Amino acid sequence: MALRRTLRWWHIPLGVVGGAFVVFWVLVLAGQKTWFSEQPPLQIIADMDDQFRVDPQESSRFFPDRRSFRTPPEHTIPRNGRAYPFGQAELAQAEQAFSQPPFPATPVVLSYGRNRFEAFCSPCHGVDGKGNGPVVQRGFVPPPDLTRPEARAYSDARLFHVISAGQNIMPSYAGKLTESERWAVVYYIRQLQQQAAGTQAALLPHSSQQRQ
Amino acid sequence: MFTPSLDRRIKQVTLWTLGTVLTAAVVTYFGMHNRVTDVGYRPQQPVPFSHKLHVGQLGIKCVYCHAGVERSAHAPVPTVSTCMGCHLVVKAESPRLALVREAYETGKPLEWRRVHKLPDYVHFSHARHIRAGIDCASCHGPVERMGVVSQVAPLSMGWCLDCHRNPEKFIIPAREISGIFTVAQAQGQPEKPTATLAESRPVTAPPYGLWQTPVSAPIAPGIPAPKLPGRGPETCSACHY
Secondary structure, eight states, X not given: OOSOOOOOTTHHHHXXXXXXXXXXXXXXXXXXXXXXXXXXXXXXXXXXXXOSSOOTTOBOTTSTTOBSSOOOOTTOOOSSSOOOOOOTTOHHHHHHHTOSOSSOOOHHHHHHHHHHIIIIIHHHHOTTSSSOOHHHHTTOOOOOOTTSHHHHHSOHHHHHHHHHHOBTTBOOOTXXXXXXXXXXXXXXXXXXXXXXXTSSOOOOOSSSSOOO | OXXXXXXXXXXXXXXXXXXXXXXXXXXXXXXXXXXHHTTTBOOOOSSOOOHIXXXXXXXXXXXXXXXXXXXXXXXXXXXXXXXXXXXXXXXXXXXGGHHHHHHHHHOOOOOOOOOOOOOTTOOOXXXXXXXXXXXXXXXXOOGGGOSSOOOOSOOOHHXXXXXXXXXXXXXXXXXXXXXXXXXXXHTTOOOOSSOOHHHHSOSSOOGGGOXXXXXXXXXXXXXXXXXXXXXXXXXXXXXXX
């Protein structure tokens, strides 16, 4: 077999195609796949990847409306904690029922409250509670200043009630925050109020920047 | 054995067949790997929701909508009332939100398409990974930069174990945008950029790769304390039980 062969014209496209093939598979094998697909991942052998059960939030053909998350029957109570029993207007009952916070405001509770506040409240209320969050700056209705004197005079139970039941256009956060988490937020709002009133040294917020 | 020309022919055919079969086997095996088939799955969702806008630009944290991810194994897709919490007011008439409004009014569920799916025989818990301060982006990639969410990690067993064995190489520590409560926050320290893995790792390797991380007392009733990330377990029953 002669080592030296004549180069023919069709060797050039052949080389290009062959080279592209090699580069393609080298990239695939190196895990550098960068293309996207709308098709679900291909499975040659499904093993037991998809078992005969309903995963959380999956659709289910068992029920006519295909919802696997069923609406609980009336008077159902959650296993962990309890449903918030009061409506928005039932402030007086709430103040009576939740007059005593269940645990004291230790530094770690305040720290946790700050984390929850910055995650769940600051989009509207702002990291300082003054009602100037990033969502408000994009045109949402600005909420009232949490650090104003009237709000400072609210009882802990009232703040807890507003978080739990909602107020005006603010929805209830009882589904997002557990009862303990809501109390931690109440404590942190108190701290923000003291801070705004100048009765406590300024805190270092977790958020590295105040969004403008 | 046969005539010289037939001998040569047999050799040629055998070599070519072997080569072809081997190439096909390699290409099929690696071409069917999760990182080829699963990574890059980017389904169109019924509602054109953009994480780029809501997370990247507005700075709404992951846990705001996916609330409950810190408490449960499953990372919940937000309820329609979460969307309508803002969109009753903002862009209330937008045609892009027609399906959301319909779901809100009629109770007919919005059928989002699932992007990340582990096999059903894997018991993955979001709660315990988040509690160790592992950022969402460690597995889900920079979602805050995605207009349409796509899968960035193969979610294969080898990929899981890579991180369980050498977390310091792969973990992205909790970022501000995720809203995860970290040990640094609990101790009132400013955020540290890197996880202090050495502090949480025991000195001698326990049997079966069952690394234990010290866990402090709960912050308050129902609020578990965060912990430092350590090595993940490597025993089979940690994930397959």
